Amino acid sequence: MVTASAQAHADEQQAENHLLLRMSGISKSFGAIRALKQVDFDLRAGEVHVLAGENGAGKSTLIKILGGVHQPEEGQIHLRGRLLRFHSPREAAAEGVAIIHQELSLVPAMSVADNIFLGHERSAGGWLRYAEQQRGALEALGRLGLDVDVRQTVGTFPIATQQLIEITKALALDADVIVMDEPTSALREPEVERLFDVIGELKQRGCGIIYITHKLEEVYRIADRITVLRDGDHIVTARMTELPADALVRSMVGHDLPESARTVAEAPLSSQTARLAIRDFSVQAARRGLRPLVDRVSFEVRAGEILGLAGLAGSGNSDLLSALFGAQRGRVSGHVRIEGQPYRPTSPRAAIRRGIALVTNDRQRTGLILGMNIAANMTLASVARVSPAGWLNFAHEMQLAERVAGDLDLRAASLTQPVATLSGGNQQKVVLGKWLNAQPRVLLLDEPTRGVDVGAKQEIYQLMNRWSRAGHAIVLITSELPELLMMSDRIIVMHRGKVVAGFDRAEATQERVLHAAMGGAVASSE
């Protein structure tokens, strides 16, 4: 790049000298999906470079390429000026790249010291040198100001401490490229402060830090530069001082809205009692000592209404739905009424009896019995209908399955083939068909269009419209903001377990919803 000013040129030169990492022209596809398209990214010594973007923007793919988990189809990685190619996480680690994942990669049953040296044990002739490891671990922990017994098993520490141990593990490797993927999601305020202190210290020592976060306030507190990805494209890289919050959010969201699919925003009959009403609904975390997953949430959904429940990962919106369905391990409190009648979520079985359906956000893990055939999956939540007195009526079962398959335009050679043989979109249709057969009145939809192609998405939107016209109440979670805005009659936004904002269809914009979901002050109160 040629710059007119000599001073600017000197700056460039200076920056080039401090360049730790340069990823240029990185492309990566998964099947037909282009996860990254010609993305450039660089990292200097002593800086915090935030990587931002919505879910699915390509952040984690980029990180996995850096960490040696994925290999790019195109592009080069220069580390400290050397062209490198990582074929495995081990190779990346050996070159000083440390990745601190959101899900901790510690072995809970092993001691702190053993965890820190896992994979690169200090040994002599195959014999472990415990004393040396413990000394090394103690020293590394000391640098973070962490005072723990290195012989204690990791699982006995609270999550926040484990997070810091995880960071220590990265430091013990003498890594200078450190990736932190939402490191504060499980931390409380004082621990966040301690982490920021550590980050400051790492910068002093000349490490470069790639920091992924959904929280605006964190971005502006610690970032030196920021890169925004959207749909696999590199959108912008800028100094923090050059990018105000509204411009940042706009660059993350983009402006391409899909065609509006919610044909009729059915006006809910206000005289009617709410289909689903919850008041002061809370869900405690399964482990003690953590903040509640859901914290005193109240809302109502009327017949024919679609309520959008916005929130980023960890906001508790997903936990709220599964708790309403009786599928959450933590303690649940608050008042729930279904059509005016009190309801206590105790088990999915009880919820289904009261006319509630939950489409989970992971059809393979929690939605389908993959080895079972389509018809059996489609009647699983309503087996009693096709087995009066306990005997299965196969003809009736096939009839129910065929009707729903026709309704949903399911593409399958036969309804007796295993669900595993279907494409993602058709698998999702089987999940929806299962709940159609259960004849629910309240539908809780958690990412109903995740991982399905555009055509199937449109069909699912139409189905939601039909359900709402039929008078079902729908609560919708989706991480795709345009979809949320398009389908919802109303939107409420959750952040760290609490409802932080509510919007009518008319006043909701992507910027406002995202701003609220990231914990920013609500626009109306500014």
Place this chain on the structure above:
Amino acid sequence: MSGELKSIPSLSPAHEAWWREALRNPIFTAAVAFGLVLVLGLIFSGDGAFYKWGTHRDALRQASVYGILACGMTVVIITAGIDLSVGSVLALVAVSFSILSIHWGWSPWLAIPACLAVGTACGAVTGGIIARFAIQPFIVTLSMMVFARGMAKYVSGGMKVSTAVQGADGTYSYVDVPGIFRLIDSRLLGENLSVVSLIFLACVVVSWIGLSRLRWGRYVYAIGGNEAAARLSGVPVGVMKVAAYGLAGLFAAVAGICQAAQEQQGDPETGMAYELSAIAIVVIGGTNLMGGRGGIGLTLLGTLIIGYIEKILSINAVAEANRLMLTGAIIVAAVLIQRRRV
């Protein structure tokens, strides 16, 4: 108004050889395996012994007790579990049945239901613990295996319960073998079919109905296929586990009654390692140890395969050492063939 299905072209080549497709059907492969075993019998017929019906009758009889255990084991394995306790429960029931029938002179109308209740209770307890505390089935049923063996020794005083009854003065007197023992150990249809084989077939039919025709079986497959998805679809997972292990206990009790009748005594040491034979039968049949897949038809074929291999080896006077080694090799081979089918 049933909707028409849009059919999509199959991904596999249109003119796939019929046998290639058939090989993907586990029932077919199991049947072929059984056929091969029979051919082996025709070749190595033990000086013509294989051509006599009596040999087949005995092969079926000797496999029956294992087969009965395997029926319950199949149900448990389809839920993605395992039941190591069935051999010990068999012994406990054999001892109990002998005490009740021989020593206490109970009518079979009372003794049999009581013994079935004992076996079912053992299974239901393990199932309940597995469901309530989410402990691995391996551990819980291993505990029941040890516990039930101890119970068997406790109630029998560590001695075989036979027709030699010790009187109050310490002397032994011999009583008649109860009629029910002789009935179960007898043969029907002109000495051509053992009663225990008939009992085994009854267990097969009951399990088949349960697994293939009842809502109950649908739940069993769903839990083994994906427990989380099953629970979220309203399947009563805990109740079903109690029922599955309860059924395995019930069948272990049936097998225990048969065992006592055949041995004409209740031996607290009987049924050792029978659970392993039952698991081998289920696996050889082709039921997947990961759960969710398999069936009782496969287990019927597995029972026949094991039973006939044993019989063919014994009529050819193969030494026990060689017999064991061969059986071990066959089990591994069967599992390898299963894997290729996936």
